[in-house]
Each structure stands twice: as C-alpha cells, then as structure tokens.
Amino acid sequence: MTLPDKPVVISCGEPAGIGPEVAAGAWAMLRDDIPMAWVGDPRHLPAGTPFEEIATLSEAAMVCPRALPVLAQSFAHPATPGSPDAANAQGVIDAIERCVGLVQSGEASALCTAPINKKALIEGAGFAYPGHTEYLGALAGGSGRAVMMLASEALRVVPVTIHIALKDVPATLTPELLRSTIDITHTDLQKRFGIAKPRIAIAGLNPHAGEGGTMGREETDWIAALVDELAAGGINIAGPMPADTMFHAAARAGYDVAICMYHDQALIPIKTLDFDRGVNVTLGLPFIRTSPDHGTAFDIAGRGIASPVSMSEAIKLAHRMAGSS
C-alpha cells in the first residue's frame, strides 16, 4: 500500500467542546508520520499550541512536523469551553463544508471531523441535519446514502436507523433501508477495508430476535427472509440474531461487522468495549470521512484532560483508507 502525501484535512468541530484540544493532541502524536491540516479559527486552539497558518494544503506536509498547519477560518467569537456560542454555529458548518470541498477537489486525501454539538448547530444556525453523516451524504449529492459505521479492533457496528427517536424506529426500519445498508456496508468493507468476503451479522430488533414472533414480528415477517435471500445470492450473512448475545468475545469472532437496527444497539457495545480507540467512519460516500467516536464533552472541555487517542485513531484510519483506495 502506498500512503498518500496529501494531507488529511480536519474540520474544527464545536469550538466550545474538546475538538480543538484533541486535534492539537492528535497532531502532536502523528506529526512526523501523517500530513494533516486543521480548518478552524486559531483563537480556538489551546494556548501554546504550535501552529502555522498555511495558504493552501500543498504546504501542509512540509509544515506538519514542526507545527500544526492551519487553514484559518474566522469565527464570530473566541470560544468559552463548555458553553457553545450561537454566533459561532455557522462557522462550524462552514468549516465542514470547506473541508468537503478540499477532499472532493483532491487537495486533501481524506476528511476527519472533530465533534459537533447537534443541539448547538440546530439552535444557533438552523442546521437541518441530525449529524455529520446525514449532512455529508447531502453534500456528496448523487443517489447514494451515507451509512454510519463505528470501528475498533474489537468490533465494527453499523446502525440501520441513526439519529431518530426510539419510538420512530419500527416505522423507519424497512426492507429497502436494511437492504441498502447491507449493500453499502458490504461494498465498502471490500473496497475500503480490503475484506474480500465480509462476514455480516444482522441483529434482531426485538428481544430474543422476536422469539418466533411472540415478542415482535419484524424478524419473522421480513428480516429473516431478506437475510436468506441475500445469503442465497452469495453474501456471507447470518441473522437475525438476538442482540443481547451477539457481542461477547466468542460471538464477535464470527463476523466482520454487526448491522444493528438502531443507534444505541450498535453504539453501546463498541463504546463500552473500546471508547478510547473507536472511530466513526461514513460509508457510501465518494470520499473518505472518519471521526472520533466521542462527542464534544462539554463537561471536560478546556481542562486539558481529554484523551486525543480516538482522534488520532480516526486520522490514522483516514490516512490508511486513502492509501488503499
């Protein structure tokens, strides 16, 4: 695999959260190995961060070993850790959009996003999306769909429904949605992760995967039939499995990815097993996007105690994926 010289571009995320500090920390860990550049307002970086403003991404690789390369983006205000400022919300969105432009133009090899606070963007700038995943899908255009995957050494998980209320899950979960999620996951595990024949485990929606229709009917009515059809078509797929028993170590050894029916079914096991090193990857996009698995952590922002490890794992994975595409 040839690793790219083009930088990974990092969007600043919510400046009142831990995004700027974990980006600076990840740069300090990776500066000699991975070219990168941060897009944001330098006033939001932790005091004392060695940074250099660059005019174009072509300067990033040269600057990176000595300072964090910064493509400056001015925000309305400096940040107060833990208290998002509505006037800064549009800057957060603009930084993401600028980074997407850089990766789409080929100036950046991949995008790594620092965390956003959904509520702050919705309230401060009328952000119309529940998260990066859906926003990036819209920015990418086309007829595809962005699919969320969280990955660590221990586990990969994909939620079929993402940022919706639990009460809306059963109506949103359709055979078409599950089929397209499986297709996109299968394709990207082959194309972007080099897994020739991905082993896919499908979780049930209901307790005990419905217990034969006595505790919910989605499994018996259509999920099992869809799994059988895909298996007959040559996909290495199994399920629907009871979700409570598919994440212990021996069960995890049997598959490369677990496709789960709703957000917490997927994200609780991975964040419990490996919160420090989990990485959020968006599948189905025409470019590479990763992110740490954690959020803005307002409770610890600005205190210098946030771990930069998930951010650095996200940058490393983006760089590796760019080398294998």
Ligand SMILES: NC(=O)c1ccc[n+]([C@@H]2O[C@H](COP(=O)([O-])OP(=O)(O)OC[C@H]3O[C@@H](n4cnc5c(N)ncnc54)[C@H](O)[C@@H]3O)[C@@H](O)[C@H]2O)c1
């Ligand atoms: N990629 C993203 O943009 C992304 C990902 C997850 C959550 N979020 C958003 O972040 C906001 C806050 O979410 P939350 O409170 O549920 O989760 P969170 O991950 O921000 O925080 C959960 C707990 O983990 C701790 N924590 C998080 N990251 C840490 C780190 N790097 N080092 C040490 N401790 C850390 C926090 O202090 C907190 O106690 C929400 O708006 C959510 O939507 C964004």
Ligand SMILES: N[C@H](C(=O)O)[C@H](O)COP(=O)(O)O
């Ligand atoms: N659900 C994700 C998580 O908890 O890690 C998170 O909110 C990030 O979502 P986006 O990548 O869509 O912003």
